[in-house]
Amino acid sequence: MPLGLLKYGLSREYPAPRYFRDCTQPKKSYDAVIIGGGGHGLAAAYYLAKDFGITNVAVLEKGYIGGGNTGRNTTIVRSNYLTPEGVNFYDASVKMYEDLSEELDLNLFYSTRGHFTLAHTESAMRTMRWRAEVNKHVGVESYVVGPDEISKACPQLDIQCSGQAPILGALYHAPGSVARHDAVAWGYAKEADRMGVEIFQMTEVTGIDVKSGKVVGVNTNKGYIETNRVLSAVAGFTPRITDMVDVETPIVIHPLQACVSEPMKPWLDTILVSGSLHVYVSQSSRGELVMGSSLDPYEVHSTRSSLDFVEGLTTHITDMFPFLSNVKVVRQWAGMADITPDFAPIMGKTPVEGFYLDAGWGTWGFKATPISGKTMAETIARDMAPDLIKPFRLSRFEDYELTGEKGAASVGH
């Protein structure tokens, strides 16, 4: 047993301090206000404090920290995107994740398991090759593999998919990982708090005060806060915040659902994604299969589950793993995703001075948590977006310069 655990067993009093303070009433003013106490908002607060020494920061969370999409996603981390700018961005995130447990002094269960995006059609194979080639070009370990290599990594997978959609190959992405999603938010909250950032739960922003095109403060259910820098990191709720400052975006909200099985002895060591069957699945260290599918087909601002989702998902999961017939689904849930037309985020400055956007995260927000926090912190501190996120600027839509991720959209989480 690691020595770290001994102190708990040998102490009379439970020796652990609070991860973060119980902040209740915000101060009159802050150097920056971050709306949204999910992974992204907390990470931005952490890097503001750590990289730029800006600690007079309030994080406002209308529920509890990590209670939005941070706590609802299927925890996959990867960087096998299609465009060089996408791959570079997510690769930076993966690299940060690899050291994050140590940095935040909290075990995030960051577990590199390898990630297979299965291709069931020739056109999917083409896309896999496209992604592999771009990945390789920028130094990310992804390559196209055949059915034999997939079987070797996951002998339980029915390569024929019960005859429904035989697997022709896959994009293998070695750095593909999973992490304990809640812990990412807690870890950032803990360390940001330690450096002086104040985190307010149950604190809802009701308005943003803009004068002469500049942010001057925010209204909350706990009163008015003066500030001239506001970051919106509220994927799933972005349009409600951008409406407060009259900033137009392409974002629409679609639910994304997931479900989890009863725990069973771990057997699935890799992460599998099937675009054709709309399935992604991995097995957690508790032994549960964590399963997701594609976005719900229409706009809803709710996290209610649907039966269609779980029916479709289970049909396909049994196509892939016929022996799972009697394994049981314990729980299903949903998150609300910010969807953009080109399947890439919207990050950086906006037409309103001092209002910064970290949004449009679709289904890939979790994997970008560290890098989005770091780059948004820099954007806020310098009032200028770093090069890494310039392709994701809001103005790209007016400029008809959408990112190439739209080029070959397939399911990927």
Added chain:
Amino acid sequence: MQDAVLMSPVAFAHALKKPVSGDVNGMQTALSFADADVEATRSKTLSICDVSNLNRFGVKGPQAADWLKAAGIKLPETTNSWTSQENGSLVMRLGNTEFLLEDKPENQLAKTLSDTAVEQSGVHKVLRNDAAFIVSGELTPALFSEVCAIDLDNGSLEDNRLVMTVIAGVSATLLKQTLNGQSVYRIWCDGTFGPYLWKALLGIIEEQGGGPVGFNFYYNA
């Protein structure tokens, strides 16, 4: 049979069941799948029959109703309903401005209309290629409960109404009629989905102890 020029959309799906085939309306048709008494039992339990070979005539357009009336056709008055002509031909009103007429084997109404030139605007003939089935038997509710999400017991098919819905994942038109004194369900879908739908329905029908019956069971070809 070799002489039949036309082919049922479902023809190749029949092959597995080795029916006795023959030519009806110029189309190769499964006349029977089993002995008459076996088919009779099936039709009481649960059965499916391919009647794609019946002649049809489709017409669509804002003036279609008037044109048909002028041709002496009795029309269903409301959308999504059907009526029988005196000779037994069915006329279905699909939506508001589209009609589908189906003859019994001995009738020539569909052919006559097909051969009639349209001289006015707002009337457009629609080439049909339906896979058409008759489903019958006391277990039909059990079959439909597996393949169709809507409530068919709730009067949705009473009073000559028809529904356009999804059956086993395929868009289809559904109605209930009395044929040879037996209450049966009729299904039409795009013929290219016909083999799939035939196999999907037959699979469940056989699980339930039913089976296919041939064209001769309902019509004397």
Added chain:
Amino acid sequence: MSSRIAKKRGEWINRDKPLTFEYEGQQVQGYEGDTISSALWANGVKVLGRSFKYHRARGILSFANHDVNALMTDGEDTNIRADVWPVSNGMKLEAVNTDGGVIKDKNKYIDYLSPFLPVGFYYKTFYKPKRMFPFWEDKIRKAAGLGKVNFNYPRHIKPKRYAHCDVLIIGAGASGLSAALEAAEQGFSVILVDENRQIGGSLTYDLAGDPAATDTLSTLQAAVESQANIRVIIDAYAGGYYGDNLVPIVEKSGITKVRAQTVIVAAGVFEQPPVFRYNDLPGVMLGSAAQRLVHRYAVKPFNKGVVVTANDHGYRTALDLASVGVEVVAVIDMRRDGAAQDITQKVKDKGIAVHKGSCIYEAVAAGDKLGVKEVVVCPYDETTAEADTSRSVRLACDGVAMSAGWAPAAALLYQAGTKMRYDDSIQQFVPAQLPESVFAAGKVNGVFELKARMQDGRRAAAEAMNYMGKVVAVDSVKQSLSSSPSHPYPIVNHPKGKNFVDFDEDIQVKDFINAAKEGFDNIELMKRFTTVGMGPSQGKHSNMNAIRILARIRQLPVEKIGTTTARPFFHPTPIGHLGGRGFHPHRYTAMHQWHVDNGGEMFEAGIWMRPGFYTPAGVKLSAADAVQQEALAVREKVGMIDGSTLGKIEVFGPDAAAFLERFYTGKFAGQKVGESRIAMLLDEAGVMLDDGIAVRMADDQFYVSTNSSNAATVYREMQRNVQLWKMQVTLVNLTGAMAAMTVAGPASRSVVEQLTDIDVSAAAMPDGAFRTGKVAGVDARLMRVSFVSDLAFEIHVPYKAGLHVWNAVMEAGKAFGIRPFGTDAQRLLRLEMGHHLISHDTDGLTNPFEAHSDSLVAMDKPFFIGQRSLKILAKKPLNKKLTTFVLDQGFNGELPNECNLVIDSANNISGRVTSISYSRYLNRHIGFAFVPPEQTNDGARFQIRTDSGAMVSATACNAPFFHLLES
């Protein structure tokens, strides 16, 4: 050693059908109707499993389908819930998650390490140094999980059915049965669901000892059985509540998806355990579990026991136990004032001691923690939850029944959006505001007294009927309870812990206190940090106590703490049940069987089945050779492809031409009858979506084709725009109604002219011409096309005649060496011709300027979809463009693949290959690639990087490529 007692009225076992099965190598006797747990218990087997985390021995807890520490495997299936799963002859069962058997489990040492494994311990260690995590993770994964999955387990296809009713009632206890009768008597159709194998709810255990209540049940049962409007589904649970009253009813045999006009939730309550040290030992069980054992299975729960209680239910339990010969040592009532006089007296009359204001401070384990041998009873302070250990009494026993209160089985109510409130008079959450069309009745609604529950059921049914438009009187319900059914805080602190709150996850009281200390003092955060309620029982026995503990920690009323969100499923639900019989529709062309019979390699092209190429029987041919031979046949002789999958849409009406002008990029107003034009569709952003051919058949009639994969979407968008633009247009989708085939190659005219009365001579029928007439005696549409070959005819005939015409062409072509060709050869042939394929050579961002399609875009028209965006795009410099290219003559290196990248001299990505193929006819490798615009000029050189990293030179080259043959 049998604990089976004499036959009881209403018992659920069939004593005429004894059976034998095996558990952990031991032969066990049972009866038909037994669950695994009841049969084992009757045989004196009390260790039914090991806990998830600490591997503690566990027995029966709830006996109500959430005993997740009694999970079994029969070698084939796993995680079988012993408390509810019926036994069958010859079963061979073992507990899951043990190493070396349930008694000797080698992992039981983990229980002794528990002080070192505090809540969330795994966040606090194993990650320093980073490289050690994989080692620890491997250990953690080995320890994780419950049962082992059998990879050979067969796929079960379970039917899923839809059902419809006026009133769906969940729970067939007294209130549910009454509601069903009320609604059915008024003519409404009712589906009544209960997860037990018999109806009656708590009448079959809690009140089963009361003859009057049993008579009531018989009356209700008979009335329900005689009601034709009521469909009863037992041994089935309502899996969840979904929008618009959709409730999946899960049976062992499959799922019924009920769509109800109204839903009445009469699901009752879950008994909640009081929390004291070692409340998890085998033999310590809920009072209702003990009653179920007694009344349903005629099994004595233990021989000598105590009842710890905080309500009157415990007293009934004590009487039930005594009635079957259990020596009940004492009733230990945690309430300072105890129970009412009459019920107390009844218990005392049986010789049972009653200790008011007392608690079990701890249960003491027997042997290897495999059972209980005594309990330590102390005075209890309800306000501090502390036991006065100075005045403890030890009572020897082999079992404990616990009755401290209940939590509503309100999961479906929550899922439907019900707002709940906490009712202090009964210490329970009850519905405060129900969504319209959803109702609650009985205990879940806070109504406990039997007569009142029956009234409440009728009241709920009356409200449901009013909702459906039938005016009936709604009588209010009154109940007079002598005391609260639930205790506000049935928890006993203990410095040594192991007072379990969540039995799924082995979570103790101190875990909550510690979690709160660490800042996780919000119920949702606490849930995530401690994992309370996240196990397979989904908090059925743990969430309520967790809320009570957190409320006390935060010194807030329970209502302020709120509840965690209840998600489907109510019980874990098999994947095979949910998936059921998946429907996978496919479309088949009229020539499908011909392709199969003639060696067509069929594949799924979207929803269609198509031949990729043909390898006729008896011919040894590689796929590549087959494709080249098919293509050569077209170049040198004649070939035919089944093109039935093309989208085919007729556009009729006075506005037909005007409609196409707005819909597509080209011009159609001046198009002559019998001519064809390319019809390219963009989206509003100017991205290319589809291209096809529009033929003018009459002034007011066009016949338009689309790409195979876009037929449905293009037709749909046409329909939308006809409506939006209010145009006089009628659309007919003939995609499935017409078979189509393309006869291509130098001999194609010679073949076609044999079969048709149409003049197909070059003069009469130039490229792009369209004619109607007979082909092979069938009404046909005939078009000169040049997609795969300079000379080709597309023949469209009614589907039903498709095979006939196909056969006729094949026959007529025999003399010319005709071959069928598949989609692979088609790809090659169109590439040789220099035609790009939308969505193959273009992507989701490609505009016509990038695809060399400027000539198809009539920018001078007033409007077409995407035009305004193209005007913006036209002002921007292009940074990539599609080009045709050729590899060097005699190239024999590693062939680039489609989607290999074009790399510039600075090692940047400058484009990508979208198509590439070897052409035997040209004896060259040709393709399409996106490259910088300046590299599209004939002769420009660029470099392609192959999979392995080799660089291959390519040359931009004008298409069609046939000029290469001349050099």
Added chain:
Amino acid sequence: MKLLQCPINGIRPLSEFTYGGEYRDMPDPDTCTDKEWAAYVHYRNGAPGLKKEWWYHGPSGTWFIAERDTMTDKVSRTYIAGQEEKQ
């Protein structure tokens, strides 16, 4: 699965329908600025509320407008585009 009222075919489960996005008025392409057009093409009114949406009933090929609250997912009415008053 939700239910949706097709104005022609009545109440059907959502699986019979295709979502066609929000119904939006197109700016006049001849008079609007490039920026206004780009905004029309790309930007959306993403905040929750009552919206007019296109829906398509597949089996009958019927496009219609549904007025739906995207927060509660409740549909208040449906009608064929342009026939709002008739229904």
